[in-house]
Amino acid sequence: MAVGLACAAALSVAPAQARGPDGIADVAEKVIDAVVNISTTQTIEAKAGPGDGNKGASPQLPPGSPFEEFFDDFFKNRRGGDKGGGPRKTNSLGSGFIVDTAGIAVTNNHVIADADEINIIMNDGTKIKAELVGVDKKTDLAVLKFKPPAKPLVAVKFGDSDKLRLGEWVIAIGNPFSLGGTVTAGIVSARNRDINSGPYDSYIQTDAAINRGNSGGPLFNLDGEVIGVNTLIISPSGGSIGIGFAVPSKTVIGVVDSLRQFGELRRGWLGVRIQQVTDEIAESLNIKPARGALIAGVEEKGPAKPAGIEPGDVVVKFDGKDIKEPKDLSRVVADTAVGKSVDVVIIRKGKEETKQVTLGRLDDGDKPVPASVKSQPEAEKPVTQKALGLDLAGLSKELRAKYKIKDSVKGVLITSVDIGSDAAEKRLAAGDVIVEVAQEAVGNAGDVKKRIEAIKKDGKKSVLLLVSNGDGELRFVALGVQ
Structure with a gap:
């Protein structure tokens, strides 16, 4: 009997430990009122077809399932209940969080993109119309402003995402599948994750459950600080499989400050085209080990030109920060204030040199032009x-x-x-x-x-x-x- 009791006691402890640290409930209670739902309305041209092709998006549930009526209503509302071919309104729901009690909230750009109307729904159900302050498509962030209600607001503070450790517990709060404020917990699975979704990728990867509707919601540390904005997931089914990504707070803070101050992003600009330093290129340039960002071209009217930076130079340090690969240079230049003079350490013909550059402002309307690959024309070959x-x-x-x-x-x-x-x-x-x-x-x-x-x-x-x-x-x- 004693052995049986001991085993039972051991089994009863394991599930409690699996839930994670005890502080999760305290954090959730402290910040839940700062997390909001973002509701948008958009007028679109309906494309009517046999059987309404949108129906394929509705989940197939067993007849009589307790969720059958809920999902039927949800997806019918998304289709607007209109079987005609004229314009119709479509609604979408996402997440966001309040960063200033004066009425400032942060969410993802894709949550509010092309919306005709944006509303913020508080945790107590209060619905308030919101206006767009500004967006940054490259980091998928947006800032909203709204008139605070009579009841005092709760705002959250940003933490330092650079201090996150692998395996550290984090908490995601959002509005998955329009269910309202939902709390999930997990760990930091990876940092500085580049998934090729944009030029400044440096995501926090987490296994905290993030689903559709969580986009724009905050990722908290156990101090109740926002250390990321939940942005996307990798999932073949559309539901969480434990691979979610959040924009780190270090990036979010700079974007939010710029959008609030200017209504737009003002990123630093070096005026160069860069590429990877492969092992072969490193061997050719006498660089050991392979590192840095290779300057492939210099803009004639860019800041790098008067500073003496040339094609063939390899940038290994920028404003005191080590550059291990091209993405590092893109991120640190973008985060540096326009007009600031910085030291740039380059390797030229095997020797380090330091150049001083005064950064210009990046025109985000310009898109980088990849090295073109031409097909071979069919014609007579010259003497070669x-x-x-x-x-x-x-x-x-x-x-x-x-x-x-x-x-x-x-x-x-x-x-x-x-x-x-x-x-x-x-x-x-x-x-x-x-x-x-x-x-x-x-x-x-x-x-x-x-x-x-x-x-x-x-x-x-x-x-x-x-x-x-x-x-x-x-x-x-x-x-x-x-």
């Missing part, structure tokens, strides 16, 4: 020389016209690329122009071959090419030479 699986020719007027290459582009033209060569794998193509080989300018095919032979004699495994497209956009490519 061959190297590294490339057919090379001098830039004549005829070839410039044929490949649409600007007069400002100087170098050696690639007229053909061998299939299966390293050059083909690196996406070099006919119409590209080799501007430099191993950081030395080349003017004809003979120059290219001589530089490559010299690289081979030095025992190096790869050679670094500076390549331009017809419009003059530059990128670096490392090719094997052995």
Whole structure:
């Protein structure tokens, strides 16, 4: 009997421990009134079709299920109950949280995007019309303002997301599936997660249950501080599978402050195009270990130009912060105040140098132009020389016209690329122009071959090419030479 009682006692303790730390309930009680529902209304043109294709979005529940009526009403309301083909109103619900008792709330941009009307629903059911202060699409954040009700508001404070540790307990509060204020808990699964959703990705990954409707809601630490904004999930089913992502508070604070002050984002701008420093490129530039952001191009009217930064430089430190990869440079430049003078440490020809740059302002309307890849025109080949699986020719007027290459582009033209060569794998193509080989300018095919032979004699495994497209956009490519 004693053994049986001991086992029962052990089993009774395990579930309590599995729930997490005791402080979760205290935090939830403290901050729940600061978490709000965001309700939006949008007028759209209905696309009527046989059977109304929207019905496929409604979950299939067993007849008589206690949730059957709830979900039927929910999805009918989303469709507006209108089977006609005219304009109709559609409603959506998300989450948000109050950061200022004067009536300021934060949510996701995608929660309120294209909305005709935005309302904030308090935890006690009070509904208040809200206005948009500003949005930042690149971090998917939005700031709203509203007239506070007679009852005093509760606002939350931001914590320091940089201090988060892997495995630390966090609490998500939001409005999943329109069920109202819902509390879930989990741990920090990863930090600085880049999922290629935007140029400034640095998400907190958590296994706290986040579902549709949680978007824009806060992620709290056990001190009741907001350390992230729940933004998206990875799920094949649409429900939580324990992989959720939150924008870290460090990013949110800067965005919210800028939107409140200016109604828009004012990000720093360096005026360069950057790319990854691969192992091959690092070997070509005598950089050990591979790190930093390689400068592939410099804007003529950008801040980097007068500071003396050049293509081929590798940025390893910016304003005292280490740069391990290109994303690091993008984030830290964007977070730096416009007009601030900063020290930029670069590696040039194997040696470190420090340049001082006064940052400009990024025009967020500009989109980065990727290095283009041209298809090979079908025409007679000019007299060429061959190297590294490339057919090379001098830039004549005829070839410039044929490949649409600007007069400002100087170098050696690639007229053909061998299939299966390293050059083909690196996406070099006919119409590209080799501007430099191993950081030395080349003017004809003979120059290219001589530089490559010299690289081979030095025992190096790869050679670094500076390549331009017809419009003059530059990128670096490392090719094997052995």
